[in-house]
Amino acid sequence: MAGGTGALVLLLGLVLVGVPFMTRARDAPESVPQSPPLLRVATVTVPAGSRACWGPVVVDRRSERALLRVSTAGGPGPPLVMTLRGAGYRARRALAGGYADNSTLSVAVAPPRREVATIACVRNAGRRAILLFAADDRTKAPYPTHVAGRTVRAVPQLAFYERTPHSIAARLASTFHHMGAFRPGVVGPWLLWPLAFLLVIGVPAGVLWAHVTAASDGRMSVADTDVKGLERRPFGGTRRGPGRDKCERGGP
């Protein structure tokens, strides 16, 4: 009964909370080459007719939208052209002007067949300068930005998303592939799938089994001090204690 009740609680929890958690559609980023800063706001000024480039920015087959944040200093935004150029890959997208100040622009991107390191560029095709929201604190990517022949320390905020929201469960295979990055070579899907199964199923089942086994052992075990002068060792067996009064006193 102990195991059954515990298993029921476990099953209810996994089904009522775990399954919705794993299958809920989310608009989660595929990758974030440059996140918003934590400590201070920075911007990269792109004068009219100029271009800001930075990288290497990695684009993969699920990078279908690029998100940028732009400040226009109050007026309507000028037209922009975003390009991503890498080995065997080039994507170009023009953005019409007129967007509002401090807009987050979503740029549709034709994703590559496989992941590729690119140089991301934003050209200001209008007549007014824009400011790309950027990062210049400890969150900064480890490369600079080049604007009209100058090198600027700050890196424009950039994130890639899929076209439509998706669940954690639907992307578990690619997540396990990405988890191998910056870890030893043995860490890969072949290890992570069984580990995930053990963590979600094996760990709860194991601890309940341990409890049920201990409960049934407890019914059959001899009490520690019911044999005169002897006490049970912690790992089984018995030993003769030094004195009955000390041996008999137990814990709470």
Next chain:
Amino acid sequence: MPRPLLVLLCVAAVEAISWAVLLPPLQGPDEMAHVGYTQRMVEGRVLPWRPAGGLGPERVSTEARIALGWGGVEALRGNPAARPPGSDVVVAEWARRGAGLSRAQRADGTSTTAMANPPLYYVYDAVPYVAASGAGFFDRVMLMRLFNVPLLLATIGLCWLLLGELFPGRPWARTVGVGAVTMQPQVVQQAAVVNPDMLLAAVWSGFLYLAVVTLRRGASTARVGGLVALAAASCLTHARGVSIVAPLGLVLAIAVWRSWRPTWSRGRWAAGAAAVCVAGAPVVYLALRYATGGRLTVSSAREFLSYLWQFYLPALPGMRPPPGPSWGVRDVAVDRLWSGFAQFEVSFPPGVLDAIAWLTLVLALLAVARLFTRWRTVDRGVVAVLFVAVSAYVLQMHLAGFRSVFGGSPDPILTGRYLLPLAGVGAAGLAAAVSWLPRRAAVVAGGVVLALLALVQVGASGLMLERFYA
């Protein structure tokens, strides 16, 4: 080995390995500082311990700096909008830039905040560092993480032994208590990151077990030697471990008294108690002087007591708010112990934490009530030692916490993972609370508690997955 213990150890190993992989490199609390300590010690062949401070500006090695940049470590730290880089292309870029670094570029880090800690843990963690010295930086970090798994297993095994002494003949109560330690997500996280907390937890678990054995079966050279060695290890692991001196003194005093059994008159007892109070007065003075940063006055002493009161209870009329941020027992024993993973940005929803808080309170009250109902038969020496161990450890943290905020720092010091050395006592409390019920109901209740804890563990893993990879 009992089968339940074997299964719990396997469960713990799976959890720790899973979290070591799940949590991106160096995202544990102060993890880079601890790695930097070990790296400086091994590569520089120096002992960079600076207990008096004076560490100077923090700077990691060239190798670490390249890894932190291209591995996205600094960008990710405490930044919910960031994601770890997962591309083979970025890994290749890091490998290209990190290739051909000299030993000098591994050893050129200067100091980290961890160098105020004693060196024992870092000597332990130097073993995997040296073993993987030919591998890349992140491979070394992963091996250093995995080297904490034996410490976790030792903690669980020692808690098992401790509860076996406290609950003889009730293996199910022991399994509930130790199972709770095994499922506790903060325990698992600390076992999966480079951090001395797991060593301190193992040392204290061993100390408490040996203390109970010494009290129950008598002092021997081996037992006293073991207690002293563990106390030394505690002091050499972290400054928080110094408080172990208090329970050590009490264990030895009780053990001596029990073997000596003096037949003193009341007058002698009173004189002895007075002598203890007189001897304790300088300790109290020094403790308060430490807590107030050397600025001990009646006013600052009262402020400390007010801080201590308001940490646990609502303010009394006339009490001013304590210095520093609003921080209390709920923040430490619930929010940061059962939540606040990675760099504290991964947390359960408030409703879950409220439920854990209420359940913790109910179980704590049941445990205390159980203790009082068994007061006539319980070994009061054991209870006294456990009480003093907990009190001394927590009080020392309060002294350090007050010193920090009284000096103007926003850091209250106390946090959930600092309670891990008291895991054995917590396990005993849970076992006592559950054993209050009639046996059949207690076994069912224990199963329900373990199932809920398993859900908490799995839930915490899910939150980590969501935070970093969704």
